[in-house]
Amino acid sequence: MKITDIIEEKNLKLTSARKELLEILNKAKKPISFEDIKHKIGMDKATFYRNISKFEDNSIVNSFESNDKKRYYEVQSSPHSHFICNTCNTIECLENVSPAKLVGYTVIDVIYKGICKSCNETNL
């Protein structure tokens, strides 16, 4: 789905800041933080956070906190869980892991923490 369509579908104004932000998020293969892209974007950080917040309200973007106390954002595609490595802090999207069901609860998001594949191999 195209960026302009995503924005129009939610009846949001298509501003240049939003286009720029969504383009970067759309290209990214991993969730990214403000820190990650602050040098690539033209907008002020207030604009970044306000737009991210609006995207989240409109279910265009979702986010979670990582080990480094920063928030990471990604375009909402098919629901999936994430793995955060305690050693190298890398975040991986786990597309093929079906989230465990918990009776009585509604599980929306699952974050696994531990040691990732490549860190495990390094320490053999």
Place this chain on the structure above:
Amino acid sequence: MKITDIIEEKNLKLTSARKELLEILNKAKKPISFEDIKHKIGMDKATFYRNISKFEDNSIVNSFESNDKKRYYEVQSSPHSHFICNTCNTIECLENVSPAKLVGYTVIDVIYKGICKSCNETNL
């Protein structure tokens, strides 16, 4: 296990601040944040964070970030996952949920996010 034994086993100095802190953490049934206990403790916040950090280095305490952007700490007992409610922000320890295994990864901690039992019941 007694607090004094835990500290001695790791060859840490048994200071009054550490005793106070570990006693509170040990009694707590849930993970707690600095905000939660700052009024109950005598030590400075720098001392709190330095001691928590030392406890984590020595595997006495573990922690994770919650929805409210605060870090929550608990005495490391049997490994278990946690549920964080997006509605009421309550944190629950899930003692009886065995964490999913991911081939190639070492899963140390799993955080489920979503809607907790009581919030689900309220919205029937």
Place this chain on the structure above:
DNA sequence: TATCTAAATGCAACTAAGTTGCATTAAAGT
């Protein structure tokens, strides 16, 4: 038990992610 030393503490200053108020600008409907 008095002395010694490294580690722990309190305090204040700092950092950095994220938020907010306000004046200005720009999107998009007419």
Place this chain on the structure above:
DNA sequence: ACTTTAATGCAACTTAGTTGCATTTAGATA
């Protein structure tokens, strides 16, 4: 083109957590 309302930039603010430094204390040694 005109108008309205939402979006933006900027600066000031908030707050969890960190750090430097002078002082204190645990606990080892004599």
